Amino acid sequence: MQPFRQSNGISRALYWARGRRGFTLIELIFVLTILAISAAFVAARMSSFFRGRALNFEARRILSLTHYGQSRAVAEGVPVVLWLNTKDSTYGLTVQSSFNDTDGDIHANLYTLDPSLSLQTITNDGSSISEQDDEKLGVPQDLAFIRFTPDGFFDDSSVRKITLSQGLDTALDLVPMLNRLGYEIRPASNAN
Numbered sequence: 145m146q147p148f149r150q151s152n153g154i155s156r157a158l159y160w161a162r163g164r165r166g167f168t169l170i171e172l173i174f175v176l177t178i179l180a181i182s183a184a185f186v187a188a189r190m191s192s193f194f195r196g197r198a199l200n201f202e203a204r205r206i207l208s209l210t211h212y213g214q215s216r217a218v219a220e221g222v223p224v225v226l227w228l229n230t231k232d233s234t235y236g237l238t239v240q241s242s243f244n245d246t247d248g249d250i251h252a253n254l255y256t257l258d259p260s261l262s263l264q265t266i267t268n269d270g271s272s273i274s275e276q277d278d279e280k281l282g283v284p285q286d287l288a289f290i291r292f293t294p295d296g297f298f299d300d301s302s303v304r305k306i307t308l309s310q311g312l313d314t315a316l317d318l319v320p321m322l323n324r325l326g327y328e329i330r331p332a333s334n335a336n
Contacts, residue, residue, distance in 0.1 A: 198258045198260060198261060198310065199261060199308060199309075199310045199316060200316070202257060202258060202261055202308055203308050203316040204329070206226075206235065206306065206318055207318060207327060207328070207329055209226055209235070209237050209255075210226060210292075210318070210326060210327045211326065212253075213225075213226045213237050213290065213292045214292050214296050214326065215296075216237075216251070216292075217292035217293060217294055217296060218294065218295070218296045220239070220294075222239050222240065222294060223239070223240040223291055223292065224237060224238070224239055224240065224291075224292045225237070225238055225239075225240050225289050225290070225291050225292075226289060226292070227288070227289045228263060228265055228287060228288040228289065228303070228306065229287050230262075230263045230265060230288065232256075233261070233262070233263055234254065234255065234256050235254075235255055235257075235263070236252060236253050236254040236255060237253045238252040238253075239251075239252075240291065257308075260310055260311075261308055261309065261310050262308075262309050262310075263308060264306075264307045264309070265288035265305065265306050265307070266305040266307075267301075267303050267304065288303045288306075289301075289302065289303065290302040290303055290327075297325070298320070298324075302320075304320070305317055305318070305319050306318040306327075307332055309332065314332075315332030316329055316331065316332055317329070317330045317331070317332050317333060318330075
């Protein structure tokens with residue numbers, strides 16, 4: 145090979161580029177191996193990220209449903225119940241059954257939890273019987289619930305805490321605000 149001469153107007157980089165037109169097979173295998181290892185690390189991190197998103201999404205959906213229930217109770221002037229079935233991992237919102245017509249609530253909502261999540265509730269000691277103890281309030285039997293009255297508040301028989309958990313280490317609580325105007329999301333705690 146001749147020593148490189150600058151006199152013919154070809155730069156050193158162009159001289160080497162003319163002789164080499166691509167990558168060798170070894171170089172390509174090496175780069176693909178590095179990309180595969182990087183993808184394995186990223187996939188592990190992303191799976192935990194998406195699991196955390198499911199918990200956050202579900203908590204925000206229940207919180208939004210409480211806002212919708214309050215608004216609907218005020219707008220329609222009837223009690224609205226947000227019920228929670230911890231056994232079936234379902235929850236929903238409907239007008240209280242004593243005020244329903246025979247066809248049912250056409251605006252009722254029903255949701256199912258993500259299979260990786262679990263739902264627990266802590267109920268109040270308040271009863272679901274009227275103040276005169278002469279009638280049931282029409283809330284679902286054996287289900288936890290939040291009952292929004294036509295003035296927009298929730299009554300004393302509503303749940304105190306809703307805990308959404310994912311595995312053993314991550315959980316969020318939906319609890320009443322201190323001013324009792326609604327619910328809010330907090331990191332899970334063991335306090336009742």
